[in-house]
Each structure stands twice: as structure tokens, then as C-alpha cells.
Amino acid sequence: MSETDDIERLIRLKRYESPGEAYYSAFLEDLKERQRAGMLQTSARNLLMERIGTWIAECGRTRCVLALSTCVVAVLCTTFYFASITAFNSESGNTIAAGSSASSSSPTLSEADIDSIQLKIPELSTRVPDQKVVQTPTGGNLIPIGVHLGLREL
């Protein structure tokens, strides 16, 4: 006898291990009792999940493909809808901004430009007929108060 045969014969002796006929007789009753107890404990949610699982398992391939296609189409439609709304809103905002900016064609002046602009007023003759020449205290181009200038002098 080979060594393998010896081992196989040894392991085969495990067949004599048995729980006894009484166990088998009581097994069916225990099974029914457990099933009854299990049904009472099963929550509505678990039953729903089980039913869904059974329905999905019983679905043929065609129905699964149809269901999946429907879901994909629904997702795409929803995405397209929201994308179009977003695009419409952004276009409206751009149109309003473009209209307001078109009315002001001249370029705006910076503060530096403003400061560099000097109001150049030619030296004016402040002499009023029959009056003495009055010199301004600053010597700039300021026009004293009370002096009325003609257009030529400006």
C-alpha cells in the first residue's frame, strides 16, 4: 500500500463521526423554528432590499441594459439642462456688461494724468483802466478776485 493510500484510509475513518439520528430528526423542526423567528425579526427595510435583490437577479440581460440606458439618458438630460441654464445666465451678464462699457468711448484718465495737466492761463493784464497794476501775491496764474476778464484775455 502506498503512503497516499494509508493517509486516505485514515481520513476515511472520519466517516464514522456522526451527530446521531436524533439530531437529523430534530433538524427540520429547528429549521422551521429558525425561519419563523427570522421572519419576525426581519425588518421592512431588509425585506425591501431582499426583494430588490431578487428582482434584479431575476431580470434578464435585456431588461438590465434597458434600465441602465434609461438611467444614463436621464443623467445626461439633467446635466444638459443645468448646463444650458448656467450658460444662459452667463451670456445675459456679459451682454449687460458689454452695453454699459460701450457708452463710455473715451479712455479714462489716470490720477497721474490729472496731476500733470496744468491749467495754462496766459498772464493776464490785471490792469483795469484807470487803475494801478495790481500784482498777485503768488505770482502764478491765479486770477484775483474781482477781476473780470474778457475773452481775448483768456
Next chain:
Amino acid sequence: MTPADCDALAPPPPATLSDQTSAGEVPAPTDVDSAAVNQQQKRRIDPDADLVVRARSGEMRAFDELVEKYTPRLYGLVYHMTSNHDDANDILQEVFSKAYRSLKRFRGKSSFYTWIYSIATNMTLNFLKKRNRRRMMSLDDVDLAIENDRDFIDVTSKSDPVREVGISELQERLNIAMQKLSVDHRAVVTMFDIQAMPHAEIAKILGISEGTVRSRLFYAHQQLQAWLEDFRK
């Protein structure tokens, strides 16, 4: 009839219709009612077909008969894998509960026996893989008919004559050795050596090739030889 006889003489799983058709055992029908004739022939091939149909229609008694018929064999499978009576009982209860819930999904492509045996195997493997660490063994009693078994007599006569090998000691050593194997190796040893299943059926149930079954058996036997060396002297 001892449990050993039951396991040894366990009927081979009924062949499927496709197997018998390819073997040419089913004659080609010529009558108009060929569909009815084929249906009757299918039922003859799978002896559980009628019970399955009745159970699916809601007849509890039919399912009870299936439970009574296959409990001993399925219990043997689960027990020899777990070496724990309580775990085997719990797992077997879950197996039949699941089989009852899934009965409507049983298409009849294989025999009912193969189908429920696959369920039991998968649930046991999942249980053992989840259980990482080894649990205390809870062994069944050994039928005293073992004392008349030729293999037992040979084993006890070959062992050390100074030390008598008791049945309990032998049982414990065998179970310890089995538990040392990985779950995959233990499964093939249980199915082939203890339940006398052919390689092809083991391969089909486990979803592996026949070559893999043979190589796992070879490796498992080598491991067991090392652990049970003193019983072979």
C-alpha cells in the same frame, strides 16, 4: 447501516440532461408530443425535479422532503470542514434557509443536489475564511462500528504496540491534522477522501480545474502524512 456506509454508498449526483444526451442514452422522440416526452425524461434524470417544482410552487412538504434527504450529506461536508458541531449546525441552517429563498432562481441547469451542495460549500468556505483564528473543536461522537472497520484495525495494529490507540485519540489527531490544512486543501480532502466525490464533480463545485483538484489533493496528502506519521509505522 452505519454512517460510514451511508457516506461510502452515497448516490452519485444525478447526471444532467446534457450529459445523458451526449452519451446517447435519450432516444430521439418521433411523436407529436415530443415536448411532453422530453419533459418526462428530464424528470427521470433528475429525481428531485418534481420536488423542486412543487417546492417552488409553495408546497412546504416538498421542500421538507428535500431537507430530510440531503441533511446528512451536507452536514458531513460542513462538519468535516469545521470540526465543530455547533458551527456546522448553524451553517447548515443558513444553507437551507438560503436555498429556500433562492429556489425561484434555480434554473435546473444542474441537478438540485449539485446546486445545494455548491451553496453549502461556498457558505462554509466563506465562514472559515472570515473566522481567521482557529476555534475550539466540538467533535461528534464516533460510531462504535468503527472497531470493526478493517482500516481502523490496520491502523491500530500498525501503530506503536506499547501504546494503545484509542478511538478518541485517533479522532482528535485526525481532526487536528485536518484543521491544520488550509480551507482550500481541506475542502478537496473532505469531498474526495471522506465523501468519495469524483474529481470532475469537485472541480465543478469549487470552480477549478481537475488538475488543480489533483494537485491540491497531492499536497494535502503530503502534509497529512507528516502530521500523522506515527499512525503509519
